[in-house]
Amino acid sequence: MTAETIIQSLASGLLMGLLYGLIAAGLALIFGLMDVVNFAHGEFLMIAMYATFFLFAFFALDPLLAAPLVAASLFVLGAMVYLLVVRFAMRAKANAGMVQIFSTFGLAIVMRGLAQYFFTPDYRSVTHSWLGGKTVSVAGVFLPEPQLVGALVSIAAFAALYFFIHRTDFGRALEATREDAGAVALVGIDKNRVFALGWGLGAALVGLAGAIMATFFYIYPDVGASFALIAYVTVALGGFGSVFGAFAGGIIVGLVEAATALALPPSLKSIGIYAVYLLVVFIRPRGLFGSI
Amino acid sequence: MDKAFAARRRRDLMVAAGLVIIAALLPLFVRNVYIQNIMVLTLMYTALSQSWNILSGYCGQISLGHSLYFGLGAYTTALLFTKLGVLPWFGMLGGGIVSALIAMALGYPCFRLRGHYFVIATIVIAETTLLLFQNWEFAGAALGIDIPIRRDSWLTFQFARSKLPYFYFALALAAVAWFVTWWLEDSRWGYWWRAVKDNPDAAESLGVVVFNSKMGAAAVSAFLVAVGGSFYAQFVSYIDPDSVMGFQFSLLMALPAVLGGIGTLWGPMLGAVILIPLTELTRSYVGGSGRGVDLIVYGTLIVLISLVRPQGLVGLFAPRRKVAAP
Numbered sequence: 176m177t178a179e180t181i182i183q184s185l186a187s188g189l190l191m192g193l194l195y196g197l198i199a200a201g202l203a204l205i206f207g208l209m210d211v212v213n214f215a216h217g218e219f220l221m222i223a224m225y226a227t228f229f230l231f232a233f234f235a236l237d238p239l240l241a242a243p244l245v246a247a248s249l250f251v252l253g254a255m256v257y258l259l260v261v262r263f264a265m266r267a268k269a270n271a272g273m274v275q276i277f278s279t280f281g282l283a284i285v286m287r288g289l290a291q292y293f294f295t296p297d298y299r300s301v302t303h304s305w306l307g308g309k310t311v312s313v314a315g316v317f318l319p320e321p322q323l324v325g326a327l328v329s330i331a332a333f334a335a336l337y338f339f340i341h342r343t344d345f346g347r348a349l350e351a352t353r354e355d356a357g358a359v360a361l362v363g364i365d366k367n368r369v370f371a372l373g374w375g376l377g378a379a380l381v382g383l384a385g386a387i388m389a390t391f392f393y394i395y396p397d398v399g400a401s402f403a404l405i406a407y408v409t410v411a412l413g414g415f416g417s418v419f420g421a422f423a424g425g426i427i428v429g430l431v432e433a434a435t436a437l438a439l440p441p442s443l444k445s446i447g448i449y450a451v452y453l454l455v456v457f458i459r460p461r462g463l464f465g466s467i
Numbered sequence: 468m469d470k471a472f473a474a475r476r477r478r479d480l481m482v483a484a485g486l487v488i489i490a491a492l493l494p495l496f497v498r499n500v501y502i503q504n505i506m507v508l509t510l511m512y513t514a515l516s517q518s519w520n521i522l523s524g525y526c527g528q529i530s531l532g533h534s535l536y537f538g539l540g541a542y543t544t545a546l547l548f549t550k551l552g553v554l555p556w557f558g559m560l561g562g563g564i565v566s567a568l569i570a571m572a573l574g575y576p577c578f579r580l581r582g583h584y585f586v587i588a589t590i591v592i593a594e595t596t597l598l599l600f601q602n603w604e605f606a607g608a609a610l611g612i613d614i615p616i617r618r619d620s621w622l623t624f625q626f627a628r629s630k631l632p633y634f635y636f637a638l639a640l641a642a643v644a645w646f647v648t649w650w651l652e653d654s655r656w657g658y659w660w661r662a663v664k665d666n667p668d669a670a671e672s673l674g675v676v677v678f679n680s681k682m683g684a685a686a687v688s689a690f691l692v693a694v695g696g697s698f699y700a701q702f703v704s705y706i707d708p709d710s711v712m713g714f715q716f717s718l719l720m721a722l723p724a725v726l727g728g729i730g731t732l733w734g735p736m737l738g739a740v741i742l743i744p745l746t747e748l749t750r751s752y753v754g755g756s757g758r759g760v761d762l763i764v765y766g767t768l769i770v771l772i773s774l775v776r777p778q779g780l781v782g783l784f785a786p787r788r789k790v791a792a793p
Binding site: 281 | 582587591729767774778
C-alpha cells in the first residue's frame with residue numbers, strides 16, 4: 176500500500192464524510208429541537224433520491240438543477256409528517272418513549288412499502304448528469320465530481336444553517352423553543368409552527384443530500400436503511416442535538432470508513448464506523464459534543 | 468398482596484391453560500398446510516415477542532437488536548449439528564446459554580447508556596455481528612448453512628412430511644415464554660424491573676440494584692429468543708446471516724408487543740395473533756403483483772396504534788375491573 180493510495184482513500188473518505196454530515200444534519204436539528212429521533216430519516220433520503228430520479232427521467236432535469244426543487248418538496252413532506260403524525264405522538268401519555276420510536280418507525284415501513292408498490296423494487300439510476308462518472312485531479316489526487324460537489328454543498332448548507340440559526344428571527348425562535356418550549360409560548364411564539372418548520376428544514380437538508388446522492392448511487396426502496404444507520408451513528412457521535420456536532424461526526428465517519436476499507440475487505444467497511452460509535456459512547460455516553 | 472391481584476393472576480393462569488388446550492386441538496380442524504405454516508409462525512413470534520417484552524417492555528430497555536440472539540441461537544444449533552453432530556436439543560440449550568452470556572457481556576457497557584444512545588447501540592451491535600457472520604468462512608459466510616435432512620425424527624427434530632411436530636413445539640415454546648413472564652411478573656425481579664422502567668434514579672435510591680436488574684432481564688430475554696432461533700433453524704433447515712440475523716427480526720419481535728401492549732402479560736400474544744396472519748395473508752393475496760402492500764398495512768397499523776392507543780390493544784379485551792373498596 177503506497178502513500179498515494181492512502182491519501183487517495185482518505186480524500187474520498189473526507190468528501191463522503193461531508194455528505195454524511197449533510198444527511199445527518201436534519202436528524203440532529205430535529206432531535207435538538209424536540210428530543211425526537213426521526214426513524215424515518217432514511218426514508219426521507221430515499222424519497223429525495225426518487226424525486227431526483229423522476230425529475231431526471233421525465234423532464235431531463237439535471238440533479239444539480241433539481242436539488243432546490245427536491246429540497247422544497249422535502250420541506251413540505253417534513254412539515255406534513257410533523258403536523259399529521261409526530262405532533263400527536265408527542266402527546267402520548269402512556270409509553271412516551273416507545274410511541275416516539277414506533278410512530279416514526281411505522282411511517283418508515285409505510286414509505287418503504289409505498290415505494291415498492293409504486294416504484295417497484297427495481298434498482299434505478301440517473302444514467303447521465305453533469306457530475307456523474309467524472310473526476311477531477313487536485314494535486315495528483317483524483318476526486319469524483321459528485322462527491323466533491325456534494326461536499327461543497329454540505330459546507331455551504333452548514334454555513335447557511337449557522338447564519339440562519341444565529342442571525343434570523345426564525346432561527347432565534349428555533350433556539351429559544353429548543354431551550355424551553357413552555358416559556359416561548361409566553362412571548363408569543365407558536366411552538367407548533369416552530370416544530371413544523373424545524374421538521375421541514377430538517378427534511379429539506381436531507382433532500383439536498385438525496386439529490387446529490389442520486390448522481391452516483393443506485394436508487395431503490397430500501398436505500399435509506401443503510402444510510403439511516405450511518406446517520407444515527409453520525410448524530411450520536413457528535414452528540415444528539417448538536418447540529419454542528421453532526422458536521423464533525425460526518426467527517427469522522429467518512430474518514431473511519433475509508434480507513435477501514437483500506438485495512439479490511441470491502442464487505443466489512445462499516446465495521447469501523449460501528450466500532451468507533453460503540454467506543455465513543457462507552458467512554459462518553461453523551462457523544463463527543465453532546466451537552467444534553 | 469391484595470386479594471384482587473391474586474385472583475387476577477389465578478385467572479390469567481387458567482385462561483392461558485385454556486388457550487393452550489384450544490390451540491393444541493386446532494390442527495385437528497385445520498389441515499391446510501399453508502394455514503398450519505402461518506400458525507407455526509404466529510406461535511413462534513408470540514414466543515419471541517413475549518421474550519423481547521421482558522427486557523424492553525417490563526424493564527424498559529428498548530432493544531432493536533434482538534435479531535442478534537435469534538441468529539446466535541440458529542447458528543449455534545446449526546453449527547453444532549453439522550460440524551460435530553450434536554443433536555439440536557443440546558444445540559438449543561447451548562444457543563440459549565451462549566446468548567444469555569453474550570447478552571450480559573454486552574449489557575455490561577450498554578446498560579450505562581440511556582434513551583436513544585442505548586437503542587442505537589443495540590442496532591449497531593446486531594449489524595456488526597451480522598457483518599462478521601457474513602464474512603465468517605467456517606460458518607458458511609454469506610451462503611450460510613444447509614442443514615442436512617435425515618429421517619423424520621424427534622431425535623434430530625426434523626420433519627419433512629408434516630408441520631405438526633413444529634406446531635406443537637412452537638406452542639410449547641410460546642407457553643413457556645408466557646409462563647416465565649407470568650411467573651416473573653410477581654417475583655422480586657418483576658417489581659424491580661418496573662421500578663427501573665418508571666424511574667431508574669428513584670429505584671436506585673430505594674435499594675433496587677438497577678444494573679443487576681437489567682442484566683437479569685437481558686439474560687432471560689436473550690435465552691428465550693435464542694431458543695426461538697434454534698427452532699427456526701430446524702423449521703426452515705437452511706440458514707444464512709440475513710435470513711436469521713437481519714434487522715427485520717428485531718422489528719418483527721418488537722411489533723407484536725407494541726401492537727398488543729408493551730410491558731403487559733397478554734400484549735405480545737394478542738399482537739402476534741393479529742399481526743402475523745395479517746401480514747402473511749396480505750403478502751400472498753395482495754402482495755403478489757405489487758409487493759410492498761404487506762409493509763403498507765402493518766406500517767399503518769403501527770403508526771395508528773402508537774398514536775391512538777399507545778398502551779396497546781390489550782386493554783380493550785380485559786373485563787373492566789372495578790376499583791375495590793378499601
